[in-house]
Amino acid sequence: MATGDVALGVPKTGSSAALSSASKRIVNDFSIQVATVNGSGSQSANLVLLKSIFGMGIPVSGKNLFPSNIAGLPTWYTIRASKQGYVARKREIEFLVAMNSETAREDILSLPSGGAAIYDVGLDLKQYRDDVVCYPVPFDKLTAAVCPEAKLRKLVRNMIYVGVVAQLLAMDLVAVENAVRRQFARKQKAADLNWTAVKAGYDYAATSLTKQDPLVLEPMHATEGKIIIDGNAAAALGAMFAGVTVVTWYPITPSSSVVESLIDYMKKYRIEEDGKANFAIVQAEDELAAIGMVLGAGWAGARSMTSTSGPGISLMAEFAGLGYFAEVPGVIFDIQRVGPSTGMPTRTMQGDLLAIAYLSHGDTKHVMLLPASVNECYKFSMEAFDLAEQLQTPVFMLSDLDLGMNNWMSEPFAYPEKPINRGKVLSREDLERLGGFERYKDVDGDAIPYRTLPGTDHPKAAYFTRGSGHNENALYTERPDDYQNLMERLARKFDTARTLVPGPEVVQTGKSKIGLIAFGSSDFAVRESRDQLKKEYGLETDYMRLRAFPFSREVHAFVAAHARVYVIEQNRDAQMLSLLKLDLPAAEITKLRSVIHFDGLPLDARSVTDKLVLQEEI
Amino acid sequence: MATTTLPNPPAAPGPKRNRLGLQVLDYRGGKTTLCAGCGHNAISERIIDAMYEMGIAPERVMKLSGIGCSSKTPAYFMSRGHGFNGVHGRMPSIATGALMANHTMMGLGISGDGDSASIGFGQFAHLMRRNLPLIYIIEDNGVYGLTKGQFSATADLGSTLKTGVINDLPPIDTCVMAVELGATFVGRSFSGDKKQLLAMLKAAIAHRGTVMLDVISPCVTFNDHEGSTKSYKYVQEHEEAVNEVGFVPSFEEITVDYDHGSIYDVEMHDGSHMRLRKLHQDYNPTNRIAAVTALMEAHEKGEVLTGVFYVDTTRPSFTDMLNLVAEPLATLPQSRVRPSRQVLEQIMQKLQ
Numbered sequence: 001m002a003t004g005d006v007a008l009g010v011p012k013t014g015s016s017a018a019l020s021s022a023s024k025r026i027v028n029d030f031s032i033q034v035a036t037v038n039g040s041g042s043q044s045a046n047l048v049l050l051k052s053i054f055g056m057g058i059p060v061s062g063k064n065l066f067p068s069n070i071a072g073l074p075t076w077y078t079i080r081a082s083k084q085g086y087v088a089r090k091r092e093i094e095f096l097v098a099m100n101s102e103t104a105r106e107d108i109l110s111l112p113s114g115g116a117a118i119y120d121v122g123l124d125l126k127q128y129r130d131d132v133v134c135y136p137v138p139f140d141k142l143t144a145a146v147c148p149e150a151k152l153r154k155l156v157r158n159m160i161y162v163g164v165v166a167q168l169l170a171m172d173l174v175a176v177e178n179a180v181r182r183q184f185a186r187k188q189k190a191a192d193l194n195w196t197a198v199k200a201g202y203d204y205a206a207t208s209l210t211k212q213d214p215l216v217l218e219p220m221h222a223t224e225g226k227i228i229i230d231g232n233a234a235a236a237l238g239a240m241f242a243g244v245t246v247v248t249w250y251p252i253t254p255s256s257s258v259v260e261s262l263i264d265y266m267k268k269y270r271i272e273e274d275g276k277a278n279f280a281i282v283q284a285e286d287e288l289a290a291i292g293m294v295l296g297a298g299w300a301g302a303r304s305m306t307s308t309s310g311p312g313i314s315l316m317a318e319f320a321g322l323g324y325f326a327e328v329p330g331v332i333f334d335i336q337r338v339g340p341s342t343g344m345p346t347r348t349m350q351g352d353l354l355a356i357a358y359l360s361h362g363d364t365k366h367v368m369l370l371p372a373s374v375n376e377c378y379k380f381s382m383e384a385f386d387l388a389e390q391l392q393t394p395v396f397m398l399s400d401l402d403l404g405m406n407n408w409m410s411e412p413f414a415y416p417e418k419p420i421n422r423g424k425v426l427s428r429e430d431l432e433r434l435g436g437f438e439r440y441k442d443v444d445g446d447a448i449p450y451r452t453l454p455g456t457d458h459p460k461a462a463y464f465t466r467g468s469g470h471n472e473n474a475l476y477t478e479r480p481d482d483y484q485n486l487m488e489r490l491a492r493k494f495d496t497a498r499t500l501v502p503g504p505e506v507v508q509t510g511k512s513k514i515g516l517i518a519f520g521s522s523d524f525a526v527r528e529s530r531d532q533l534k535k536e537y538g539l540e541t542d543y544m545r546l547r548a549f550p551f552s553r554e555v556h557a558f559v560a561a562h563a564r565v566y567v568i569e570q571n572r573d574a575q576m577l578s579l580l581k582l583d584l585p586a587a588e589i590t591k592l593r594s595v596i597h598f599d600g601l602p603l604d605a606r607s608v609t610d611k612l613v614l615q616e617e618i
Numbered sequence: 619m620a621t622t623t624l625p626n627p628p629a630a631p632g633p634k635r636n637r638l639g640l641q642v643l644d645y646r647g648g649k650t651t652l653c654a655g656c657g658h659n660a661i662s663e664r665i666i667d668a669m670y671e672m673g674i675a676p677e678r679v680m681k682l683s684g685i686g687c688s689s690k691t692p693a694y695f696m697s698r699g700h701g702f703n704g705v706h707g708r709m710p711s712i713a714t715g716a717l718m719a720n721h722t723m724m725g726l727g728i729s730g731d732g733d734s735a736s737i738g739f740g741q742f743a744h745l746m747r748r749n750l751p752l753i754y755i756i757e758d759n760g761v762y763g764l765t766k767g768q769f770s771a772t773a774d775l776g777s778t779l780k781t782g783v784i785n786d787l788p789p790i791d792t793c794v795m796a797v798e799l800g801a802t803f804v805g806r807s808f809s810g811d812k813k814q815l816l817a818m819l820k821a822a823i824a825h826r827g828t829v830m831l832d833v834i835s836p837c838v839t840f841n842d843h844e845g846s847t848k849s850y851k852y853v854q855e856h857e858e859a860v861n862e863v864g865f866v867p868s869f870e871e872i873t874v875d876y877d878h879g880s881i882y883d884v885e886m887h888d889g890s891h892m893r894l895r896k897l898h899q900d901y902n903p904t905n906r907i908a909a910v911t912a913l914m915e916a917h918e919k920g921e922v923l924t925g926v927f928y929v930d931t932t933r934p935s936f937t938d939m940l941n942l943v944a945e946p947l948a949t950l951p952q953s954r955v956r957p958s959r960q961v962l963e964q965i966m967q968k969l970q
Contacts, residue, residue: 225970227969228970240957243952243955243956245719245948246718269957275941276943277940278942278947278955282718282940288708288740288741289741290711292704292711292741293711293712293715295704295712296711296712296715299702299715299716300716300719300946300948301720302715302719416956420955454680454723455677455678455946457675462676462699462700462701463700464692465700466703467704467705475648
């Protein structure tokens with residue numbers, strides 16, 4: 001990797017153990033990195049590589065490390081093949097495709113000894129590393145031969161490296177062709193041209209390069225029936241199947257593709273037979289308006305949502321408090337990126353926990369869902385709409401750039417078996433029977449009141465919603481007892497939320513004194529790290545993956561059952577640990593320890609293992 | 619637009635009722651907490667009259683507001699209508715969301731000059747652009763009342779506060795902005811002009827699209843003194859109407875013929891007719907450029923121009939452009955908003 005790790009002072013060469021000699025093959029367990037410039041159209045080629053490996057049945061994950069820029073700055077795409085099924089980021093890159101002359105030197109210096117690199121003949125990278133297998137390729141010559149049209153050459157050039165990689169790694173050409181054809185499914189001509197380019201690269205490698213590195217890909221059967229999707233598209237699917245009807249957004253990286261995917265799906269599947277839409281999507285003027293529209297729509301009875309990232313969350317603070325206090329449902333997706341401020345818009349972080357948990361002034365608290373896979377992006381997206389209407393409050397779904405914008409393997413998503421839960425809404429008939437209602441009264445003992453929707457055709461249906469002090473009847477009040485009663489009920493409602501949100505996922509052996517707590521996209525690395533700890537250090541760990549805030553009671557039980565509990569998260573200030581401290585009994589708090597990672601790159605297992613081992617003094 | 623589901627008016631004599639059989643009483647709200655003589659109370663009264671006379675079912679109205687004296691008033695009229703008093707300057711976004719959720723409702727937004735021309739100027743602008751079907755009333759007194767009398771952005775250049783502070787920044791004319799930005803019905807009235815305001819409100823109810831009415835509404839406590847250009851006295855002395863607004867609702871027969879040379883007749887979306895008697899020679903309320911010119915000239919002369927400045931009944935409203943199903947989105951059943959199992963399977967297939 002040419003950024004991040006280098007900047008953090010990790011030695012560039014010889015840092016990791018040299019790869020075993022070419023005589024001992026390394027099968028389905030290494031990473032490929034394609035270094036390009038953004039705007040060069042390499043994304044299609046990289047996806048073809050990823051999907052070819054997936055098509056060969058090999059567990060694979062891809063990560064796009066891109067700049068906040070339109071064109072011309074360095075971009076890296078990393079593909080990890082892992083026969084064990086690990087999909088977290090791996091720090092070491094074994095196979096490099098150096099297409100960016102600006103970073104080529106740094107890129108090749110970051111390879112371990114025994115690694116391999118493909119690069120343009122003109123670059124002469126051999127001079128920097130005599131311990132790396134070098135494969136110079138005459139890209140311009142090969143491209144010109146298959147692509148007479150000069151303006152397409154920049155794009156086609158990328159497919160040449162796909163072919164070279166495919167040949168050198170002994171990939172299944174049928175899988176590669178399938179991936180190319182699917183990538184350009186709607187454009188036969190483009191598919192043909194790109195496939196020709198892949199073959200040209202493949203043939204060149206076969207005739208002119210001699211395989212000298214130990215890296216190969218061999219077919220497996222580990223991906224059959226699985227899908228590949230990014231977290232943002234998965235969240236969009238969840239919203240569509242949740243029956244979302246009003247969607248608002250203001251474009252922001254890395255969340256824009258939530259609504260962009262949703263627009264595509266809704267146009268296809270939510271237009272009725274007469275051509276009319278049973279949904280409304282609007283691009284708002286800013287995030288203040290986006291959440292204002294969500295609350296207006298939620299108040300009027302729609303299933304409403306918006307999607308944003310950190311800066312948008314900051315702008316939404318005042319409205320978030322209104323939603324909490326006036327008890328208006330709405331779903332807010334936060335695809336987290338690196339803050340504070342503009343931060344690094346195209347880098348990942350779990351940094352908005354504290355900001356969202358108490359977003360807005362006064363005593364405000366919010367429900368947060370913490371998906372850790374594309375499947376949970378889908379499932380929790382549906383769950384979020386039910387919870388928002390059940391609890392009559394804004395519900396925040398915290399994904400992140402790594403989960404949201406990268407492609408992940410998953411089991412196919414299951415169709416929702418639970419009917420949509422629209423919460424406590426009184427109809428005209430209910431009002432007829434009851435003779436009226438009190439909007440903010442706890443009738444059922446769960447602190448969740450009943451509401452009506454505008455348009456309910458009954459003279460007693462209306463109530464006045466306000467962000468100012470209100471009593472059980474929704475009338476303005478400044479009385480101390482009215483205010484206290486309301487705030488205490490809202491606190492009790494938050495306790496009800498503990499019982500409704502998804503509980504943690506716990507892996508407990510009953511033998512270990514050490515517990516790990518993580519959430520969201522950290523899960524990929526933590527799973528792998530637990531295996532490393534066991535294999536390399538003989539250390540058994542229990543694991544609890546948090547899936548929501550407020551915490552359910554199992555969270556307390558898990559901490560109570562362990563001597564030391566490591567909270568692993570991707571931010572500087574150990575934000576989840578802070579939330580746990582506020583929730584746990586005093587005696588348990590001293591058990592908590594912190595493993596943090598906040599360089600903007602996705603968490604990797606080695607970082608977790610190293611930091612944990614250091615604290616355990618093994 | 620409102621639909622009628624209530625019984626026909628009874629034949630027997632009794633209290634006066636409208637075409638829905640409702641009395642004025644059915645349109646009343648809670649007791650006002652504003653100052654005695656506040657222009658806002660008069661506006662609330664005219665809203666009640668207009669809704670009653672137009673026979674709008676109060677249950678079919680969403681009252682939306684921001685923060686400020688003006689934004690409190692939805693609690694003081696039409697208690698049977700649904701009210702949402704949100705956050706400062708953000709009524710437009712709440713209204714937009716609410717009307718997307720249920721485009722069959724009538725939207726009535728109440729704002730103030732601080733709420734719309736300062737903190738909420740961005741949302742004001744974008745609501746106008748969208749031509750959201752909403753009656754947007756700015757109760758305009760040139761000062762912040764609840765925080766005790768600071769200037770707002772509609773205060774005229776040279777206008778003074780009670781303390782003697784002189785406003786040295788130019789005012790924002792919300793009517794000029796609304797015309798420029800795309801509102802399809804723009805007018806200005808005065809809380810003290812019962813007849814004009816009532817006729818304008820009735821025409822507003824008949825319009826589909828954004829109606830932006832800037833209603834000068836003197837603040838008797840902080841801005842009704844000598845030196846203020848938003849006082850009762852100043853407005854009475856400087857009001858200059860471009861036209862006299864008449865209104866014939868769709869459910870009333872047109873009996874009087876009119877002189878085409880002196881009156882602009884505008885057929886509204888619901889079949890009503892707004893009749894604008896020309897007071898200014900050749901003022902054409904369908905010409906945006908003329909509207910802006912007239913407003914800017916009036917500023918130069920120190921006049922408070924009132925009347926209907928601009929109306930366009932052809933441009934589709936925001937909710938019309940969304941191509942929505944006939945029913946409110948809010949209450950569509952699961953069978954219509956959750957695609958089938960086959961759809962999910964088809965999508966999963968493509969992702970393999």
